[in-house]
Amino acid sequence: MKVTFIRPCIGRPVPGKFEKGALQPLTLAVLGALTPPDVEIEMYDDRVEAVPLDRPTDLAAITTESFTVARAYQLAAEYRRRGVPVVLGGMHASLLPAEAARHADAVVVGDAEPVWAQVIADARRGKLKKRYKGVPAPPQSGVFPRRDLFAGKRYLPVSLVQFSRGCPHACTFCAPAVYFDRRQVFRAIDVVVREIAEQKLKTILFVDDNLTANRSAAAELFREITPLKVRWASQGGLDMAEDPVFMDLMMKSGCAGHLLGIESLEPETLGAMGKVKNIGVDYARRFEVFRDFGMQLWAAFTIGHDTDTVDSIARLCDWAIDRRFAFAAFNILMPYPATPFYKQLARQKRHLFDGHWWDHPDYRYNHAAYVPARMTADELTSACFDAWERFYAWPSIARRAIDFKTHLSHPFKFGIYALYNYVFHREMFLMQDMKLGE
Ligand code: B12
Ligand code: SF4
Known part of the structure; x- marks a missing residue:
């Protein structure tokens, strides 16, 4: 028996061009390790290589997140068209198993550890169940991730x-x-x-x-x-x-x-x-403590809460620059399915894209997917874009660099600071406005 593990991409900013320097997909290495040794395994990472859909396999196992699920459903459809059964798992499929079930032969809800051997046994007999449920328990017990599956894929x-x-x-x-x-x-x-x-x-x-x-x-x-x-x-x-x-x-x-x-x-x-x-929390004091310990921080913000305005988002960006964070993420608040925030927006009838932004043909990456309280959705999208752009503009990169307790305290730290600020400056908007899936 042969299983093909797949990590889908979010989309491709430049059609036909693959990502360089992605992070290893640990999820697939763990699934590989949980697979019985007599099963042949192949792994494809749709971010960095083409998925060879015509290559014979007995089961396609695809991991999903809300941002990658549109692509996961496309790949699932391709495999099923070729007669290959598909099992979906991961965060999105676990949060919305009924939706995932419409695109797959089986859905694993939750952790693979307790159920994966059963899925394989059922697939061998051609008797996959529609749903398997793995309750979170101590992860990866008894196995080490199969990192050999990453060979030749040029991960970071x-x-x-x-x-x-x-x-x-x-x-x-x-x-x-x-x-x-x-x-x-x-x-x-x-x-x-x-x-x-x-x-x-x-x-x-x-x-x-x-x-x-x-x-x-x-x-x-x-x-x-x-x-x-x-x-x-x-x-x-x-x-x-x-x-x-x-x-x-x-x-x-x-x-x-x-x-x-x-x-x-x-x-x-x-x-x-x-x-x-x-x-x-006394933020000023806490960040002084982090600086005293020489820690480089990646500050993550969610933008678009009911108190946020275009001006408050700009002030937040100024504040982040003043704190000299090594990196920052100004993520538009996303209504991930099944969360209390998602349900609140549904009650208030504030969802855009029918509440299904993750596979809606009109949704674009880094765009607001709901109606914010104190600005329009388009204003939120642009305010967020402006914050990213200003934080990774050269004047901000230069200003934030001047910190002898952190970025300038060691050549390694400065190297990390300079390299990734340069990468973010150059590449961060490649995916802006991109359609999810391909
Ligand atoms: C590490 C990580 C990253 C890394 C990615 C590393 C990589 N390989 O490329 C980085 C920092 C780059 C990253 C980026 C992003 N991430 Co991220 N990330 C994570 C994190 C913290 C851990 C994931 C992980 O490796 N877990 C370890 C593995 C072993 O476990 P696992 O993936 O949970 O898999 C287990 C089960 O889920 C199940 N399973 C999973 N897949 C499958 C498939 C099958 C077939 C089966 C049977 C079972 C199964 O079995 C596994 C073993 O038990 C998760 C949080 C989380 N708890 O999931 C967020 C998370 C997945 N990320 C998230 C997000 C939003 C993002 C970003 C979009 C953030 C952004 N705004 O830019 C980006 C883009 C992601 C992308 N797809 O490219 C969200 C997704 C939400 C959602 N509803 O889907 C999460 C859940 C974080 C959160 N707080 O909401 N991320
Ligand atoms: S519950 Fe809050 S603190 Fe915990 S992982 Fe989610 S966002 Fe972070």
């Missing part, structure tokens, strides 16, 4: 590793908050340490939803990875700055920086989105 020299999955918080716009239902599950630390130690790559991206949410578990991980002398980055919460002992341990373990979900500076907005941990 960064190894993606997972320690935990899920987050205990419940921000109203967040898809993982629905998927994991406020649970956070952990892998055994000795296994994670062994996985890192066995790899050649010494730059690690922990793909955890919120690595620092459980400080004692994270601290134990940091202690154990310190001797491995790796450099790593991840996503964490602002509250870690309250704990200097934790910060010290983290930096000594090789932390280069974090993506921090700041989302908004307005207490009213933070309250409405359920990000209560950030309310009343």
